Amino acid sequence: MKIAILGYGVVGSGAYEVLKNYGHQVKRVLDIRPHDELGEVLTSNYDDILNDKEIGVCAEAIGGLEPAHTFVVKALKAGKHVVSSNKHLICEYYDELHALAKENNVTIRFTSSVGGGIPWLYNLKRAVRCDNITKIMGIMNGTTNFILDAMITDCRDFDEVLKEAQALGYAEANPSADIDGLDVARKAAISSSIAFNTIIKEENVSVFSLRNVTKSDIDFILKSGKTLRYMGFGIKNKDSVSCFVEPVILPKDALEANVNKNFNMISLFGDSVGRLSFFGQGAGKYPTGNALAQDVLDIVNGDYKLCCSFGDVTVDNSRATRDYYLRTSVKLDNKAEYEANGNYYYFIKGNSVSQMHQLVNSIKEKDPAVFCAGIEG
Amino acid sequence: MKIAILGYGVVGSGAYEVLKNYGHQVKRVLDIRPHDELGEVLTSNYDDILNDKEIGVCAEAIGGLEPAHTFVVKALKAGKHVVSSNKHLICEYYDELHALAKENNVTIRFTSSVGGGIPWLYNLKRAVRCDNITKIMGIMNGTTNFILDAMITDCRDFDEVLKEAQALGYAEANPSADIDGLDVARKAAISSSIAFNTIIKEENVSVFSLRNVTKSDIDFILKSGKTLRYMGFGIKNKDSVSCFVEPVILPKDALEANVNKNFNMISLFGDSVGRLSFFGQGAGKYPTGNALAQDVLDIVNGDYKLCCSFGDVTVDNSRATRDYYLRTSVKLDNKAEYEANGNYYYFIKGNSVSQMHQLVNSIKEKDPAVFCAGIEG
Numbered sequence: 001m002k003i004a005i006l007g008y009g010v011v012g013s014g015a016y017e018v019l020k021n022y023g024h025q026v027k028r029v030l031d032i033r034p035h036d037e038l039g040e041v042l043t044s045n046y047d048d049i050l051n052d053k054e055i056g057v058c059a060e061a062i063g064g065l066e067p068a069h070t071f072v073v074k075a076l077k078a079g080k081h082v083v084s085s086n087k088h089l090i091c092e093y094y095d096e097l098h099a100l101a102k103e104n105n106v107t108i109r110f111t112s113s114v115g116g117g118i119p120w121l122y123n124l125k126r127a128v129r130c131d132n133i134t135k136i137m138g139i140m141n142g143t144t145n146f147i148l149d150a151m152i153t154d155c156r157d158f159d160e161v162l163k164e165a166q167a168l169g170y171a172e173a174n175p176s177a178d179i180d181g182l183d184v185a186r187k188a189a190i191s192s193s194i195a196f197n198t199i200i201k202e203e204n205v206s207v208f209s210l211r212n213v214t215k216s217d218i219d220f221i222l223k224s225g226k227t228l229r230y231m232g233f234g235i236k237n238k239d240s241v242s243c244f245v246e247p248v249i250l251p252k253d254a255l256e257a258n259v260n261k262n263f264n265m266i267s268l269f270g271d272s273v274g275r276l277s278f279f280g281q282g283a284g285k286y287p288t289g290n291a292l293a294q295d296v297l298d299i300v301n302g303d304y305k306l307c308c309s310f311g312d313v314t315v316d317n318s319r320a321t322r323d324y325y326l327r328t329s330v331k332l333d334n335k336a337e338y339e340a341n342g343n344y345y346y347f348i349k350g351n352s353v354s355q356m357h358q359l360v361n362s363i364k365e366k367d368p369a370v371f372c373a374g375i376e377g
Numbered sequence: 378m379k380i381a382i383l384g385y386g387v388v389g390s391g392a393y394e395v396l397k398n399y400g401h402q403v404k405r406v407l408d409i410r411p412h413d414e415l416g417e418v419l420t421s422n423y424d425d426i427l428n429d430k431e432i433g434v435c436a437e438a439i440g441g442l443e444p445a446h447t448f449v450v451k452a453l454k455a456g457k458h459v460v461s462s463n464k465h466l467i468c469e470y471y472d473e474l475h476a477l478a479k480e481n482n483v484t485i486r487f488t489s490s491v492g493g494g495i496p497w498l499y500n501l502k503r504a505v506r507c508d509n510i511t512k513i514m515g516i517m518n519g520t521t522n523f524i525l526d527a528m529i530t531d532c533r534d535f536d537e538v539l540k541e542a543q544a545l546g547y548a549e550a551n552p553s554a555d556i557d558g559l560d561v562a563r564k565a566a567i568s569s570s571i572a573f574n575t576i577i578k579e580e581n582v583s584v585f586s587l588r589n590v591t592k593s594d595i596d597f598i599l600k601s602g603k604t605l606r607y608m609g610f611g612i613k614n615k616d617s618v619s620c621f622v623e624p625v626i627l628p629k630d631a632l633e634a635n636v637n638k639n640f641n642m643i644s645l646f647g648d649s650v651g652r653l654s655f656f657g658q659g660a661g662k663y664p665t666g667n668a669l670a671q672d673v674l675d676i677v678n679g680d681y682k683l684c685c686s687f688g689d690v691t692v693d694n695s696r697a698t699r700d701y702y703l704r705t706s707v708k709l710d711n712k713a714e715y716e717a718n719g720n721y722y723y724f725i726k727g728n729s730v731s732q733m734h735q736l737v738n739s740i741k742e743k744d745p746a747v748f749c750a751g752i753e754g
Contacts, residue, residue, distance in 0.1 A: 018649050022507040117650045119500055126496065130399040130670050255656060258635050267656075272395050272663040273494045279632060279644075279654035286649040293507050303680035 001056030001300050002027040004049045006071055008035055008042075011085050011112070012061035014289020019296065027055055030071075046071060050078050057299045059292055060084040069093060076100040076108070081304065083295040085112035085288055091186040095199050098308055107304035109295040114187040115140060117287025118280040119294065120266045124194050125308070131270035133195040136234045137376075138266030139259050140187040142282040143171045143178040144210050144230040146262040151218050152227060153260075158213055170262055170283075181207035181230075181245040188232030192243045195268065196236055198313035205232075206244040206317045206357045212371040213247060217327055220338060220345055221249055221373075227257045228373060235320045241313050242320035244353050247373035249325055254377055317354040323375040324348045324356050329367045347375075378433035378677050379404040381426045383448055385412055385419075388462050388489070389438035391666020396673065404432055407448075423448060427455050434458040434676045436669055442466060453477040453485070458681065460672040462489035462665055468563040472576050475685055484681035486672040491564040492517060494664025495657040496671065497643045501571050502685070508647035510572040513611045514753075515643030516636050517564040519659040520548045520555040521587050521607040523639040528595050529604060530637075535590055547639050547660075558584035558607075558622040565609030569620045572645065573613055575690035582609075583621040583694045583734045589748040590624060594704055597715060597722055598626055598750075604634045605750060612697045618690050619697035621730050624750035626702055631754055694731040700752040701725045701733050706744045724752075 003019065005012050008031040016026055029035070032044045049055055058075040060082060062068040068089050075082050077100065084090060090097070090110045101108040111122040115138070127133060139145050143165055150161040162179070165171035177183045185205040192200045210230045221228050226249045235242040250257055255277055259265045264282030269275050281287035298304065326332075326346040336344040348356070353374075360372045380396065382389050385408035393403055406412070409421045426432055435452040437459060439445040445466050452459050454477065461467060467474070467487045478485040488499040492515070504510060516522050520542055527538040539556070542548035554560045562582040570577045587607045598605050603626045612619040627634050632654055636642045641659030646652050658664035675681065703709075703723040713721040725733070730751075737749045 014649075018507050021649075024507070118653065119503065123496055123500070126671060129674060130395050130401070131667060253635050253637060255632065255635050258630050258632050260630060270667070272391075272398075273667040274658045274661075274664050275656070276495065277654075277656035279652070279656070281651045284651075287651050290508060290647070290650040294503060297506060298680075301680070301682035303675075303678070303682065305678035305680065 002052070002054040003296055003300070004028040004030065004055045004058045006030045006058055006060045007062035008033070008038070009061060009063070010285045011288045011292060012059070014285035015059055015061060015292040015296070018286065018290050018293040024297065024300070028052065046074070050074055055080060057081040057083060057296055059296050060086055060089070061292060062086065063088070065089060065092060072097065073100060076104050076106060079104050079106055081106045081299045082108045083292060083299065084108070084110045085292050086110070087113040087183070087186045087190060091189050091202050094190070094193055095310070107299060109298065110190070111295050112288045112291035114190050115264050115266050115278070115280070116282040116284060117291050118264060118266065118278045118282065119291065120278045121191065121194060122295070123276070123278060124191060124268055127268055127270055127273060127276065128194060128197070131272050133268055133270050134236050135269040136191050136195045136267065137231055139229055139256055139264050140232050140266060140282065141178055141184045141230065142262030142264060143175065145259065145264070146170050147179070147210070148213070148228055148230060149260045151213070151215065152222065155215065157215055179211050180209040184230065184232040184245045188234055188243055188245055191232070191266070192234030192241055194308055195234055196241045196313055197309050197311045198241060199310055200241065200243050200315055204243060204315040206353055208246045208357070208360065208372050210247055212369050214371065216340065216343070217371050221325070225252065226250060227252050229256050229259070231256070237316065237319040239313070240316035240319055242317045242353055243315050244317055244320070249373050249375045251377050317357070318352045320353045321350055322353065324351055325373045325375060326360070326370070328363050328370040330363050330370070379429070379431040380673055380677070381405045381407065381432045381435045383407045383435055383437045384439035385410070385415070386438060386440070387662045388665045388669060389436070391662035392436055392438060392669040392673070395663065395667050395670040401674065401677070405429065423451070427451055432457060434460060434673055436673050437461040437463055437466070438669060439463065440465070442469060446470060449474065450477060453481050453483060456481050456483055458483045458676045459485045460669060460676065461485070461487045462669050463487070464490040464563045464567060468566050468579050471567070471570055472687070484676060486676065487567070488672050489665050489668035491567050492641050492643050492655065492657070493659040493661060494668050495641060495643065495655045495659065496668065497655045498568065498571060499672070500653070500655060501568060501645055504645055504647055504650060504653065505571060505574070508649050510645055510647050511613050512646040513568050513572045513644065514608055516606055516633055516641050517609050517643060517659065518555055518561045518607060519639030519641060520552065522636065522641070523547050524556070524587070525605055525607060526637045528590070528592065529599065532592065534592055556588050557586040561607065561609040561622045565611055565620055565622055568609070568643070569611030569618055571685055572611055573618045573690055574686050574688045575618060576687055577618065577620050577692055581620060581692040583730055585623045585734070585737065585749055587624055589746050591748065593717065593720070594748050598702070602629065603627060604629050606633050606636070608633070614693065614696040616690070617693035617696055619694045619730055620692050621694055621697070626750050626752045628754050694734070695729045697730045698727055699730070701728055702750045702752060703737070703747070705740050705747040707740050707747070
């Protein structure tokens, strides 16, 4: 079975090099830009790949919805397996792409779309087939972890660290997808869809932004003997799933407390296997390229039995209950733990995720700088 | 393809239940003890399994060398795939069993032999096929991690915590294999064999025991802002491999520093993927049973292309250099950092692993209570 790579950007070229360096020839690479080093392998005409019967697997690393979506649909309809690193595409078209793969008797794999180089989704799929997964959670975004780690370790301001992250290439010029949680929401939705055999859309994920975290929040949290991370969650209830993204206050001896810089760590909790955690580089040319290449090699090796099934499980964030930290200039009925510079610092016990997200949204109208974090462990 | 389980002890019965609960029937279980709940599935005659052409995979969970070795050899020769949770067997007969599997065009898998429920070896094999692994390291023994965690967290004595571990069933009545490092040596040898495409025997692994660690060592290490774990290592040199087991002094923000109780964490370092770490339960009926079942399901699903190759790489522990902590009543030429109760506390810079293990062995004649730990990070 021959391999094609769609898109020769950071991840596509990383996967190309990884495959080549370990003895696997890529037959065609699709890109509209010139890449002299690719010679005859390069094409800008997708039909060269679609019509090539030798090519059995297309690795999509274009990113975004179009033309990635059109290309992936055509590949599946042409009976080619698809591998993708594109979380936006996978999250948006999860049901359509899986149905098309099934119809055409091929497989779709997307390990590198969540957690970069970490074989998280692959191992999650493997776990699901003989365990009852009750919870997934993780640090799934390197940019926000880099920001929090620097704020905590070096006592720095959010804006200053964000600028450094942008200069280092860890954060986009428009950092919203990272710091406002859309990136993690998509990753939590994809992970929860696999973990709980359902289809979760990004719009069903409740999200607290990290944007409003301040040095005073960090000081207060550290003084209470805890630390802070930004994480996605999926929790199985009796007949529904809760899925949300929040800053999270953790004990200092939590594994995640020592996940530093731009690293990721994602965990599953299974009835028989217990907790399994996976740590590594959540982004980057070679780590993500490696994960894309691994999915390709699984398919080349004939390992494509790991598929997803879809039950009728809906998202219900009123079913997950936890404690919260809330800092706002708005005076609530609750007793504040601490008060400084016109801000009240609250610990709020046993609220549901949906209640708390509603409360914070209503506070936001009066106090746009409000910051809220779940408390874990 | 039908499944047989050899040995219905803790791990075998765990795997049986996991497979059964997720819709996979086990056709036969071999055990010499009665297990009424198994009915017709149980047999004490191995020929019932060997001669059953429907049975394509045997999961060995007997433990020890005999009769496990004889049974596994017979299964491979009969053209049946083999899965094993038996680190002693795999380490002792690594070359023979792999050669037999190749000869008979079947596969041998042993993920659950290292790290219990953690899919470590499976992911290591997957990593090796498209990366250059330069190092593996990990907390691979739950008993010694439980002991160290309790000594550090609760300021307790080694002997007292060992007794608790024995009462909880974490440690054997004869705890030597755990606390003197044989268990970790076998796991490091198996992991390094896969990581570096070679065959490493337990006798080639240099081992420092954990037995001599005292409260005063822990105090000294904590006061220097570090912490202590017991770990196995495999390091790739230019044309050899270093493989050793040592107590290790780590920074408090190392991931391993927050691996508490009897949990395990094992890591690989690859040129393209970077560091990947895997955390979970290193033992137990359901975690290890789950990992055994996963290997079985891979084979049932036709995923048996992940095999090992063997180059001509030897173990050379003179090639890995690191710093060491040494506590002994023997006065050395080095300048001691600290002196108390007739003991000298040294930091020794840049010794090779083999030099240091020789030095400690020579000191042992005068000071049987000597304690030495490598320094990592």
